[in-house]
Structures are given as structure tokens and as C-alpha cells.
Amino acid sequence: MESAEPQDRGKSPDGALVVGVVAARTGRLAGLGDPLDFAASYLRPRLARLVNGGRTHPVRLVSRDSRSTADGGRQAVRELVADEGARIVVTLAGTQVLPAVADACEEARVPCVSSTFPWQVYYYGRGASDTTPFRYTYHFCWGLDAIADTFADLWELAAGPGRTVGCLWNDGPQGTWSRDEKRGFAPTARARGHHLVDPPAYTEPATELSGHVEAFAAAGADLVTSAATGRDLALFRATAAEHGATPRLITCSRWLAYPPSTTGTGGRPAQANVATLVYWTPTLPHRSSLDGTTAAQLAEAYEQATGRQWLQPLGLAHALFEVAVHALRTADDPTDPAAVAEAVGRTRLDTVAGPLDWTAGPVPNVATVPLAGGQWQPGRHHDYELAVLTAPHADGPPVSADLLVNR
Template identity: 80%
Template sequence: MRVRRRACGEEGRAEHGTAHGADLVVGVVAARTGRLASLGDPLAFAVSLVEPRLTRITNGHRTHAVRLVCRDSRSTAEGARRAVRELVADEGARIVLTLAGTQVLPAAADACEEAGVPCVSSTFPWQVYYYGRGASDVAPFRWTYHFCWGLDAIAATFADLWELAGGPGRTVGCLWNDGPQGGWSRDTERGFAGTARARGHHLVDPAAYSEPAADLSGHVAAFEAAGTDIVTSAATGRDLALFRATAVERGSTPRLITCSRWLAYPPSATSGDRQRPAQANVATLVYWTPSHPYRSSLDGMTAAQLAEAYEQATGRQWLQPLGPAYALFEVAAYALRTAEDPTDPAAVAAAVGRTRLETVAGTLDWTAGPVPNVATVPLAGGQWQPGRRHDYELAVLTNPHVDGLVADADLMPLR
């Protein structure tokens, strides 16, 4: 399937159209410039794919024209806030969609909360999204909704991989930064650490490093002194590449590295040595692949067809966030179609809150929790292994939670 790919912000119907008063506008905040630009590719591609398929919405006995309008976050929190303001004030957005960016996604969601417009987002651990933005179990957000996995699910998935590598009760080195990823990973109540320790694993956590890291030799030395042969992290590709090079220099390469965040992307989408990319044989979380048995509620497209459309249109390897990116539009369409009044932001927000929908990213159910405003996504465990179609491909190693997804490979040593 060949798709005419339009970047967010390129002139056309996705950016300019008729006066917004008569239309239902779906606003999109995506990074198209700046350091996160490559991470914005899945959402930008989803816009180009969905746009000709989502031109009208029927709600009850009325049919409404739909416009997709995209704004560039410029990979910054302030850029995300400005994008939301423009979408709401200039375009009359009825709902805003976004994903990716540790600082950018919360800023976009907060701006929607302040503007009184519903927002749906993904690909950001839900505890950081929810508690990190100031909500509580008894004081949820009014306008902003999210679907994703949790830090507890990442820890459980990584524990499965650690035990696959060496059995129960492993000593694991923690390569965690001094930002939100590291802080929330250390949280013993709602973060990664509590779940990992409850599984019987001992965590070795040296002093936090600042991104971008300049020297990780202290972490390598601390892990070596503790006798760790497994390392876990949420590092960028650049920082993980630095850690791996430092470990090789010291002759203390771990048996296994588990890493989330940017390492869920293939090597071509992150920084690192192209001869030995940071992801090579690194284990990571698996939340969406062409093999997931999911189908879109918009058009019946399968996960495999979505991945193929991306590869044919871009010439690049499929990306895990493609599934959540496309599902954002499924949720928006469903909310506009089922809201008591799709022109009323409060009614659209309420419709998202009662949504249970089968999407190309799986079943999204905001009625089930774990907290208000959040729907969860199950994880499998995988590893970047040498592939047939691409230099490295994401193999599924463990899968206790995703029905119909086959674990199709054995764990390969890091060395």
C-alpha cells in the first residue's frame, strides 16, 4: 500500500482548511523538528494515513466534517504548550492527540487541562503521566486521558528476561539518570524498583547521571564490584552506547542489558555506533509489532498491514509506536462519534472516559483503571537480534500477557 506521506505542518488539508466553526477539528501535537524529530515520525505518518479515511463523523442523526490539524512541538515543553494553544485558539480543536517526549508529552497534556480541551496520549509510563503531573487516586484529571504500560509492567517484563538469562534472585545494576525516568524508576511504591525487588532481585543503584552522560566509568566499576552480570536502564541510545563502550574497555561486559525508552526503537532511529549500534542484542519491552493480533476499528487494518504501509511509504523499518499512534485517531473518532454533543469539549472528554475499544494497538479500556484517565497496554519481552529483512529486528522472547502473540526466539548473549 503506497501512501502519500505528508509531514505535520506541511501545507494541505491537514494544516489549512475551511473556517473551523463548522468542522470537528482533531488537533495533533508531534515533534517534527529538534532532537525528538525522529520520535515524531510514527504520529506524523499516522496523520498522513488517517487523513483521507477520517473526513466525516456521524453522531446520532448528524454528520460532521472532520479536519486533522497538526502542530510541531519543536521537541520542547514550551513548543508543545504553544502548539496546544494554537490548536485550541486558532483552529478550534475539539480533541488533541500526542505521544512521546519526557518533557513534551506532559507539557502538552497540562496545556490541554488548562485550556479545557480533551487530550489523548500514549507511549509514556502511566505512573509518570498520572502521579507525576499531580493527580491522585481521588483527584483525577478532568480533560486528559492516556493509554500505556506502567513502570510496574516494565519491571515485571524485565524480571522475566533476567530470570530467562540466569534464574531467580539476580543482582542487577541500575543505569538510571537524574531525570524523571531515573526518579520514577527508583520509586519504591509506584515505580520500577518496588516490583523488581518483590520478584526477589537485588538492585545496585550508583549515583544518578545527567543526560547526556559524559563518563559512565563509575557505574561500570560499581556494577563490577557488586558482581552484577545484568544491567537495566532507561537510557538514550547515545548514553547506552557510551556505557557499552566503557564496559568493553574495562573488560566487564554484562551478560544481559534490559533497556526501555528510546531502545524500543530500532537502531536506525536512535544514536549510537552504526557498526555496533547501542541496541545490538539488548533486551527491551515489546508493546506493538506486526505480529500482534490486532485490527483497527476505523478501517479493519491489521498490525501487519500498518507496518507494511509505513515501510513502503518511508523505506524505513517499522516502529513500535506506529500502533499507539494510529490508535489515538481511533479513540478520537470513537469519542466524537459517541459523545452526547461532539462540539462540546466536556462531552467529548466524558466519551473518552467511558471508552472501551478494540484498536490496532489492542483493547483500550478506560473503564477498567488502574486509575481514572488511564487505560493500560500489556507488554511482552523482546531483544534486538540480527535480522533477515533489517540489520536488527525485535524478537519476542517472553509473553505471558498478550494472547495470540508467539514468543519466537531464544535469548542471545550480549557479548
């Protein structure tokens, strides 16, 4: 695909290098937009200018609301490119929204960096292949295979090897790609010796999950894995309780990065004691490439500014801006989107979210983030806190608690 010339694009009114930010601020995903919105506000005064090749350029961070919809995300990209002259766009979160934003950037020939979405769904789900990558859109995250390995560690911690596991998967991208026999969650879990019970998929938002509860009971599955929303997870737990079934352990990837908020049975959050992924915590030893801010300092700044509990996506949201600024600093021409995209593709950078390396794969356009296993448990400083239960990586967060299971 040929790159558009800079003069053919919208230009920043003040000549600044504009970093466009697409974040949900209204609609059902508004809470998911909080980390990126905070990171933009936190960094805006710190990123007034940058130096590329000895020349100083003014910088502006400009945000647009995706309105929690794919159409809203596409419109946000159009506005950022045409009206603001964005040279690079950053975004995270939203199963439908994130791919729409990335696709809109690819079509507009403006680089985009995104995160918090399994890389196989991002890459293959948007139509790329091992030999035909994207030119303008880049991503960093974990993969479905890494989720499966992390959850298998937790299943084995809870009940030993070779378990029967019920799959609470929807008919959307998360569920469909989890089932994929080549690149999904399922083949990795089976390779670890676990048997998966996968009833017919449900449609979000779920209205009836008794079929799943019954199928799991019939198969003797006392472990359940899912990528459900908090609402659907609460429905599943309530339905299981009505059937007299209490899974020994539930593992869930989606939405569980955020502190428990959705109320389930008995007044408990749906996420209470659910095991999940750990990809960023204040205990990580990483620092920002921009100013040396530590993970702990970033979490503290968020809590002081918002009065709310720190969020896992906060570290990745901050790292998005680190990557964008690094690309603008190192591009052959920071005003040329094609050159900025090429700079992202050769980026190797230590960030507050850890080291990111687009030269290492696993496929073009993607850098990976390591995972540990965790669980939302009653805490000392907050009602529920994310405890770290497994530590498969040397530079990951330290184990902080034992796994809680239902007996």
C-alpha cells in the same frame, strides 16, 4: 473545574470537528514524531467525516510541531485550540514534551489522549492522585511495574532467579520514578527476588559513566537495566568495554522501541542485542476500529510509504486517532470539549493496538497496554529486527526467537 462553553473557544474556520495533533517534526525528538505524523497522513483522507447521533460532521486532522521542547508543545496546543478550534488533541513521546502538552490541554479545558509514557509518571508525576484525577487528559500505556515484571522475566531467562542487577538510571522523571518505593520499577523488581544496585544518578546527556561500571562490577552485577537514550547507552557500553566488563544482558525501555540507529563500539548499534519491551508488532491479531486494517497491513503501509522499517509506536499512534474519533462519535455533544472528555473516560474500544478500557483503571484517566519481552537481534529483512522472547499474555505476539546473552 468548570468547562468553558463552546462559544467561548476558538472555532474551526469551516465548522469541522478538528482533531489536533502535536508531534515533534524538528529538534532532537523529530524521529520520535514519525509514527504519529505518518498515522495522521495515512488517516487524514479516511476521516473526512463522522456521524454522531444521526448527524454527519466534517472532520479535519491538523498538526503542529512541538519542536521537541516543552514550550513548543504548549505553544502547539495554544495554536490548535485558539486558531483551529481543536475539540480533542492527540500526542505521544517525549519525557518533557508529553506532560507539557497534556498540562496545556488540561489548562485549556480541551481533551487530550496520549501514549508511550509510563502511566505512573504521566498520572502521579503531573500531580493527580487516586482521589483527584484529571478532567480533560487521558492516557494509555504500560506501567513501571509492568516494565519491571517484563525485565525480570528476561533476567531470569538469561541467568535464573534472584539476580543482582545494576541500574543505569538518570536524574530525570524516568529514573526518579523508577526508584519510587511505592509506585516505581524498584519495588516490583525486588518483589521478584532481585537485588538492585543503584549508583548516584547521572544527568542527560551523560558525559561520564565509569562510576556506574565500577559500582556494578564491585557488586557482581552482570545484568544491567536502564531507561537511557541510545546515545547514553552507547557511552555506557563503550565505557564498560574499556573496563573489560561485558554485561551478560542489558535491558532498556526508553528509545528501544525504535530500530537501532545509534552507533556504539565496533560499529554496532548501541541497541544491538539489548533486551527491551514489546508492545506492538505486525504479528498481533488486532484490527483498527475505523476500517478493519490489521496490524500487519498498517506496518506494510508504513514501510511502503516511507521506505523505512516499521516502528512499535506506529500501532499506538494509529490507536490515538481511533480513540479520538470514537469519543467524537459517542459524545453527547461533539462540539463541547467537556462532553468529548467524558466520552473518552467511558471508552472501551478494540483498536489496532489491542483493547483499550478506561473504565477498568488502574486509575482514572488511564488505560493499560500489555507487554512482552523482546530483543534487537540480527534479522533477515533488516540489519536488526525486534525478536519476541516472552509471551505472558494470551493475545500478545508469539515468541519468535531465543534470548542472546554474552557469555
